Amino acid sequence: MARGEISDPLLPLNTGVHLFVDNYYIENSSSLQFQNGKIEKDLDHPLVHPEYPWENAVHFYTSFLQVPADLSIHGKAMYLLYYACAASYQVLFNSTVSVCVANSTDGINWQKPLLWYYPFTANGTQSARPTNIVFVTETNEFLGSIFLDRGKRTPRLEIFKMTYENSPQRFVYIGTSPDGFKWTAGTKPAHPKAGLSDTQTVMLYSGNNGGEYVLYGRYNSDVANTSVYCPGSWSDYRHAVVTLSTESAFGPWTESVEAFPLGSPDPIQCFDNYNPAALFYNNVYFLFPSGYLHWAQSDSGAPIQRAAQNDGVMDIRLAVSHLAHGPFTFPTRDPFISRGIGTVDPKSKLVNGTGSDRDAGFVFSSANGLLDPDFIRSDVVTPSAWMYHVYWGSQTTHAGGGAFLGRYWPDAYSGIFRARLRREGYVSLATLTSDPTGKGWFTSKVLSLPEKKDGQQLLLYINAEIATAGYLAIQFEDGLTGNPIPGFTFDECKTLHGNGIRQLLEWKTQNGTYSADLTPLVNYPNGVRFHVHVGHTKLYAFILSYV
Structure with a gap:
């Protein structure tokens, strides 16, 4: 989909587990492939x-x-x-x-x-x-x-x-x-x-x-x-x-x-x-x-x-x-x-x-x-x-x-x-073993996040196997312009280097601390995309949860 176009309607996300098994959530990608789980x-x-x-x-x-x-x-x-x-x-x-x-x-x-x-x-x-x-x-x-x-x-x-x-x-x-x-x-x-x-x-x-x-x-x-x-x-x-x-x-x-x-x-x-x-x-x-x-x-x-x-x-x-x-x-x-x-x-x-x-x-x-x-x-x-x-x-x-x-x-x-x-872990979205750099990326379709719950934060977890030499970082982008949303950019994302089923995504705030709360993106006017950069990584699922 070209920049300046929004899918109609937005792909709604609920809280819970969302599996990486096919291109259901993905708009564009590079150097990634789906694999059977181990x-x-x-x-x-x-x-x-x-x-x-x-x-x-x-x-x-x-x-x-x-x-x-x-x-x-x-x-x-x-x-x-x-x-x-x-x-x-x-x-x-x-x-x-x-x-x-x-x-x-x-x-x-x-x-x-x-x-x-x-x-x-x-x-x-x-x-x-x-x-x-x-x-x-x-x-x-x-x-x-x-x-x-x-x-x-x-x-x-x-x-x-x-x-x-x-x-x-x-x-x-x-x-x-x-x-x-x-x-x-x-x-x-x-x-x-x-x-x-x-x-x-x-x-x-x-x-x-x-x-x-x-x-x-x-x-x-x-x-x-x-x-x-x-x-x-x-x-x-x-x-x-x-x-x-x-x-x-x-x-x-x-x-x-x-x-x-x-x-x-x-x-x-x-x-x-x-x-x-x-x-x-x-x-x-x-x-x-x-x-x-x-x-x-x-x-x-x-x-x-x-x-x-x-x-x-x-x-x-x-x-x-x-x-x-x-x-x-x-x-x-x-x-x-x-x-x-x-x-x-x-x-x-x-x-x-x-x-x-x-x-x-x-x-x-x-x-x-x-x-x-x-x-x-x-x-x-x-x-x-x-x-x-x-x-x-x-x-x-x-x-x-x-x-x-x-x-x-x-x-x-x-x-x-x-x-x-x-x-x-039935299926993973993985970087290519044939590419020695082990790097890949994808952008999601334009999404709407689940509705706010009073007094709770919306958190994003990743189920991923990231090699010691690998990494994972996410930024959120405006669904219409594709521009990074301030506060949720790659530069502000706390890069992950772990192997876990519930790895929390966080972004650096203006006072130098980290926050994982996504509620500012709920009901975002143009919808949001997430843009993911990975290296030597297998992605299994992402999980949205209000806590």
């Missing part, structure tokens, strides 16, 4: 792994949920983790699919509640045992996602909702629960389109647009399928699509649109985006598709043709959008969570279980996969520096991790893990 896997301490005979196979369809105290059966905030599970003698292509649950009040210690909803009888030959199975779907139909339905019309007894695929046409159905444990099956499709529930279907409710239901699925769209000509693969449904409803979880729904296109720079053949795992976090929609490289049938170790035709490996990627329906963009096509280190045995075509990581075969993100330790803290004065993302990993390839893990590859490991990342 993530650290913890393979030695899985949240869930097979322990009971009814869960010899922990399947890769998983969903995570943070439950507030007022909805928790414990009366305090808790986490719930759902996963498809099966006994070793079951082949999921020919069997019903159980949904197991684990719960935790600290995110570290997990319990599998033993309930009598779906007892286990070991092929019907032994005495019944209580299990942590809370739902059972039809043959070869799988868990989608669990979410809290905060819509105004939702009865309290149905506030927990579970999407799952049902019927041979793979319609999306919805189960309901008052507590996340005792579930009632749906009686009709939630969406009229058949096939939308191929692979894991994710539904969520957000407060955007006055409240909306968002459904991410996969469907065989008119876009040419990159895997259809891959030797050994089926003509699969490989396009992540999204549809919206402002009325209820049963629609009416908008027409499904493709969330992001396949193609360059991705491979042309034998590759697709498998999983539309979604997360709504700080007013941004995150998708975690698994990049799936299809193998030819001859490269698979699956014992039957049907599985061998649909085998291969995956890692987890990341795409973002400020709008539920996209378009979604990839900060980078590099993995967000990569497969572990491993080698494939030439005979069994299985990743070597003794010399390979526990997630060396493929990885799959949980739906709603954010585990925030602050969620269970009763009083968060200073936010935790770290949070976690929940994902499934296995030492098998797709065919083993799908229908046959427990029966044909019993020694292969599969489990659900958490990976640590910086608070608000």
